[in-house]
Structure formats: C-alpha cells, structure tokens
Amino acid sequence: MALVQARGLSKTFKGKPAVSGLSFDVVPGAVTGFLGPNGAGKSTTMRLMLGLDNGEGVTTYDGVAYRDLKEPLRHVGAVLDAKPFHPTRKAANHLRMLAVSNNIAPSRVSEVINLVGLGEVANAKPKTFSLGMGQRLGIATALLGDPGTLILDEPANGLDPQGVHWLRTMLKGLAEQGRSVFISSHLLSEMALIADQLVVIGRGSLIASGKMSDFLSHSARNAVIVRVDNPELLTRELRARNAVVDAQPGNRLMVTGVVGDAVGELAHALDLTVFELSHQQATLEEAFLDATGASEEFRASLGLGPGDGVNVGDSAGRP
C-alpha cells in the first residue's frame, strides 16, 4: 500500500533520449495504466523505477528508493519479461529460490502458484510452458512477497481470453485492497476496462497523467451528435465558431471542438427544431491516438496506393 513517486526519470541511449524528465505518481487503491506508442520508453521507465538501469531521477515507494527497501519483494512485485526464468528449473524451485532471498515463507510458494492456476505444473520445467503459462509464473513471482505495489510490463501478453479476464479481476481486486498497481499494455480495450488512472508518454516525455475519466473528457475526439431541421444553417454557424462539423447518416451532424450545451444554445438561438442532441465520449483508443499522434517512434502507412508502400520512419518524416 505504497504511494509510488517517480521524479525526473531520464535515460539516454547513445546520446538519444529514451526517457526525459518523467515525473508521475502511482497511487494506492487504483490500477494505473501506463500507455505509450512502441519505443516511447515504457519498459525503460519501469527498469529505472526498479533501479535496474542507470539513469537520472528517483522513484520512491512511500519515500524509500527501491535499492534501500529491506526485502524488496515484500514491497514491490515486478514482471518485466514474458519468460524470466531458467527453462529447466522447476516452476516451484524458481519461486523458492526467490522466496529464500527475501525471507518469504516456503508455504507462500504453494499459495501463489495455485493462485495463478499453475498448481498442477508446479514441478514441471518451464521449457514446456506456453507464453500464457510463462506470464502466469511471472505474475506468481510478482505476488510472492504479497507486496503493496505491483509493476507489470505487458502482463496480458500471451494470455487467452479467460486468462485476461482472470488477470483483470485479480488486479482490480488487489487494487481494491489498497495496493498500487502499475501496468503497461498495448491492449487499449483491456486497459479501458481495468485502469482507473493513466500515465501516457510519448518519445520518453509525459503526455498526460491522472484519472482515466479526465483523460477521456479532454480528448479532442469527444463529439456532440445533433439532428435539427436545418442542418446546413447549423453547420455554417458552427464552422463560423471554429467547430469541426461532419455530416453523418440520417441528417446527423458530428460536432467536435465545442461542448454540447453550446450546440444546444446555438440551435435555440437560430430557432431550429432539435430532434436529437447527445454527447459521444471518445474511446480510450481514440483519446490515446489523439494524444500520442505526434509521438510515434515508428510509423507505417496503409500502403494501399502506388508509391505508398510501408514507410518506416519517425513522425517528423525522418527515415
């Protein structure tokens, strides 16, 4: 149950900044999603938080840096790789080895291995494990010390739908117990279901952090759907007020750049009959794409037309 505070995290690789002055909080009692395009610096940030990489800045767990935590597995559980274990060391032995290093009772090994659904293969060698089973063993490793903070890099990778559901339920349950849960994922639909808070980065810099609802409400992809008896007049007047108006099927207008109340008031002022007026909330994917549009490290075109082949380069058009 720790407040995690990352302050001024920075890291460069061969002169190229991977993470730049990143500061954010991971609060207890919530799942905090960590989003960013490929190459944005998510994994590097997590490694910096755990003291695995050299860099600038500091991350504290209730005011204590990771390297100063006594028996750190009891405070922070982390999974950074999909299969971070020796392929021929039995799953239970892998956990026992880590448990003894932090004075964790041997009985806890059986508990967590059953908790992640690997009880039947506890004495099997992980070389036979699927990616999903490997993820489960990784999660068991993170839970071993019953920590107050979890840091998980793409924990849903390789999990089947049942596994994803199990992971979501478990992580939300752990957060409800007051733990701080920090997870990165490319599965935005899954993140939308699980995260209460978000940290969004692009090109190693912070784009947004805070409540998911705030992130979504500030998206430029939020729209007002309106249907009136004279859509041409309303379109003209809205565009005169710098709103973006798209005609939709059924005489509907999708309006972005203004709030719903303003559209209603304008329609009233123009003496128009309003048949429909609703607010369309941006999805997490839309809000994410909107927020990180200029921050993609690598971008590919759709490659459908002549001379429009796959173009791999950064957002500035550099090859």
Added chain:
Amino acid sequence: MTGALRYEWARIRSIASTYWMSGLAIVLTAGLAVLLASTVSRADFDEAGVDNSVVTNLVILAGGALPTVPVLTAAFMSVLGVLAMGHEYRYGTNKATLCALPDRLAVVAAKVTVLAVWVAGVVATVVVLNTLIAFLLMDQVSLGSDSVRPVFAYLLYCEGFAIAGLGLAALFRNQTGAMVAVLVWPFVLEPIIYAVLALVTEATNSDLATLTNFLPAAAGRRTLFDPYSLWAGYGGSIDTWGLGLSFLVFVVGVAAAAAAGAASFISRDA
C-alpha cells in the same frame, strides 16, 4: 548478504547443469585415475629416481601434475562458473535476481562464495575417490608431506578457473562467448603464445621467453607440479619463476577476470 547467499545456494542446487558438470568432472577424472593407476610402471619411475609420492599424486590428481594431461576438473568447473552468471543473461533472470537483491555487489560476492564452496566439494570428492582408486589399483601408495601441496594447488587451480569463468560471463554477458574464452585461452592460446615465444627466443637468442612467466593459466598449472622443479624439464631453457611467483601470476589473472566481471555487473544496465 545472507539473502544473496541463500538465493545463490538455492539457485546452484536447482538446475541440472550443476550436477552434470560436477558429475562429469568426478566420473571422467576417476576414469583417468583408473587408467593411470593401471598403467604406470613403478620400474620406470624407480629408474628415474622419482619418489613414490610423486607417482601417487599422478593418480590422485588424475595426471594434473603432468603438462600433457588436461585438468578435467578445472575445465568442467570453469563451465560451471560461466553458467553461474551466464544463465542470468541467457534467460533474462538477471532482472528477477536484481529485483529480489538490489545490492549487486552482494549478488556477485554470493555467487563467488557459493561457487567456491561447490567447487571445493567437487575437488574434495575427486581427490578422495582418486585416492581410493590409488589404494585399490597401485602396488605401493605413498602419501607423504609432498602430496599435500599439489592437492591444495589443484584445489586452487580449479577454484581459479571457476571464478574466472564467472567473471568472464559477467564481462561478456554471453555464456557462449565466456565459455569459449575460458577454455580457449588456457588450452589453445597460451600454449601457442608459449611455443611462439620459445621459438623466437631460440632463433634470436633473446630472452623474450621469460614473458611466458606472465601467462596466468600456465603459471597456475606449474603450481600443480610435484616436485615443482619438474617443470624445468618441460620449460627447456626458459628461465621459469619460482612457485610463489607463479601462484601470484595465476591469482592476479583470475582476480583481473573476476574484478572486470564484477565491475561490469555492478555498473551496467541490467
């Protein structure tokens, strides 16, 4: 540090390669001891005036005191040392290790300590087993005071190879590369360097060959010889340093590999 020691003790005992390397070292060395004990001819040694304890050591160390016989235990223990650190990078377990034990110096120290204890156990088994073989197969066994020094040298030689392997794996962060280095350096490169320097010395009448004294694996190997002066017979006209200096060169070589590996492990990104 105690947490790191517990971790490393659990780690080394929970993978099959530990038992394979140790088992092969014990079994193959015992096989070599049987071969030597069955074939050495007392008469030849008597003729040469070689003490019986020298012959006994030949069997106990499975030929370790002869330059032409590879020290199998050292070779297998060097691989064990490589795996002790190499597995961390090969399978990405270094991140899990350092999340559990952020004090990297303690992790390295624990790995060296546990490895040294394990190697000591393997060498003790080898020596005891080969001594039994000597008693069973040789007509006359002599365990004089001369026998103790080469046995200790054998232990330190194997420990040195294991620790050097661990250090090289930490330095290269690649167990295949470290394995090649720890085996090719002593068994291929050093003999080539030695031969070239000896030939150049012979041809130019210079004293370049004294540089061979700085070859750490060869220096370590000399310390196994019983008596130490036996080396002179193989060194030809080369002015070889004494036992103490040879041991020092070996220790410095091992310490350099270990220190470079530890510095890399401590300072670089996981």
